[in-house]
Amino acid sequence: MKVPKGLQALVDDGKIDAVVRQLKSGKEASVYVVACGDQVRCAKLYKDAEHRGFHKLAAYQEGRKARGGRAARAMARRGRHGRKMQETEWTNAEVTALYRLAHAGVRVPTPYGVYDRVLLMELVVDAQGHPAPRLIDVDMSAEQARRWHAFAITQIVRMLCAGLIHGDLSEYNVLLDACGPVIIDLPQAVSAASNNNAFSMFERDVNNMRAAFARAAPELLDTTYAQEIWKLYRAGVLTPDSPLTGRFTEQLVEADLGAVLEQIEDARREAEARQRGREETEAV
Numbered sequence: 001m002k003v004p005k006g007l008q009a010l011v012d013d014g015k016i017d018a019v020v021r022q023l024k025s026g027k028e029a030s031v032y033v034v035a036c037g038d039q040v041r042c043a044k045l046y047k048d049a050e051h052r053g054f055h056k057l058a059a060y061q062e063g064r065k066a067r068g069g070r071a072a073r074a075m076a077r078r079g080r081h082g083r084k085m086q087e088t089e090w091t092n093a094e095v096t097a098l099y100r101l102a103h104a105g106v107r108v109p110t111p112y113g114v115y116d117r118v119l120l121m122e123l124v125v126d127a128q129g130h131p132a133p134r135l136i137d138v139d140m141s142a143e144q145a146r147r148w149h150a151f152a153i154t155q156i157v158r159m160l161c162a163g164l165i166h167g168d169l170s171e172y173n174v175l176l177d178a179c180g181p182v183i184i185d186l187p188q189a190v191s192a193a194s195n196n197n198a199f200s201m202f203e204r205d206v207n208n209m210r211a212a213f214a215r216a217a218p219e220l221l222d223t224t225y226a227q228e229i230w231k232l233y234r235a236g237v238l239t240p241d242s243p244l245t246g247r248f249t250e251q252l253v254e255a256d257l258g259a260v261l262e263q264i265e266d267a268r269r270e271a272e273a274r275q276r277g278r279e280e281t282e283a284v
Contacts, residue, residue, distance in 0.1 A: 006045040007032065010115055016043060023131060028187065033123060033131070041112060044119040046187075094187040095119060097164055104162035105240070106155050107182045127178040135171040135181070135212055145216035152181045152209045153225055156202075158240045160233055164189045165198055169205035171212035192233070199230055224248040 003011050003019050010016040020033040020040070029046045098111040098121065110122040124132040140148065152174065159166060166173075166189055173185035192198050206226035214220040223246035231248070232238040 042123045046117040097186040097189040132175040132177040135174040142217045145213040149213035167201045170208045
C-alpha cells in the first residue's frame with residue numbers, strides 16, 4: 001500500500017521496509033502492519049493535536065513528572081508549540097509504560113522504539129498467525145470467560161504493583177492471542193500513587209473487565225475485586241501473588257454516641273467561657 005505521510009521518514013531511514021496494510025484507525029491513532037527486515041510488526045501513528053480530543057488530558061497527566069516552567073506554560077496555552085509538546089508527552093508516556101510493564105511481567109506488546117509520533121512494537125497475533133482479535137469481537141464460553149477474567153485481574157494487579165493504572169481499560173483495548181489477554185493502548189496510563197483520580201480510574205478498569213467477561217459468565221458481576229485489591233495496595237501489602245477472593249465487605253465502625261455528645265458539651269462550655277470572658281472585659 002502507499003506509505004502514509006507519517007511513516008515515510010521511518011521508511012527513508014530504514015526503520016521500516018514496507019507498509020503492509022492498515023490494521024485499525026481510532027480517535028487517538030492509526031495502526032499499520034509493517035515489515036521490518038524478516039519481522040512483521042505494527043506501527044502506531046499518533047494523530048496530531050488538531051485531530052484529537054484533549055478534554056480528559058489533565059486528569060490523566062496529573063502526577064506525572066513536572067516539566068520546566070516554560071514548557072508547562074506552552075502546554076497550558078494550547079498553541080501550536082504547546083500541542084506539539086503534548087503530543088510528544090502523550091507518545092512518550094505510552095512507551096515508558098510499555099517498557100515498565102513488560103519488565104514487571106505484564107502481558108503488553110513488546111516496544112521497539114518511538115520515532116517522532118510513531119511507536120514501533122510487536123504485532124500481537126492469534127494461534128494462526130493473524131492479528132489477534134479484540135476482546136469485544138470474541139465469543140467465549142463461560143469457562144473461558146472465567147479463566148480469562150482471572151488472568152486479566154492478575155495483570156491489573158501486576159500493573160498496580162508496578163505503580164501504574166491503565167486508566168481506560170475495556171474490551172476494546174484487550175487483545176486475545178493464543179495464550180490469553182494482552183493489554184494495549186497505554187498513553188493515558190496514570191500513577192497510582194500521585195494521581196487524585198487513581199482509585200476511580202482503577203475501579204473503572206476492573207469493573208470494565210468484570211462486565212466484559214460477565215457476558216459469558218454472569219456470576220462475575222457479583223465480584224468486588226477493585227475494592228479488595230485497592231485495600232491491599234493502600235496497606236502496602238499487595239504483591240503480584242496476593243491471594244484474592246473477589247469479595248469485599250466495607251468495615252463500618254459504629255459511632256461512639258457518648259463520646260460525640262461529650263465533645264459537643266465540651267465545645268459548648270468552651271464557647272460559654274469565651275463569651276463570659278468577653279463580657280467581663282467589656283465591663284471593665
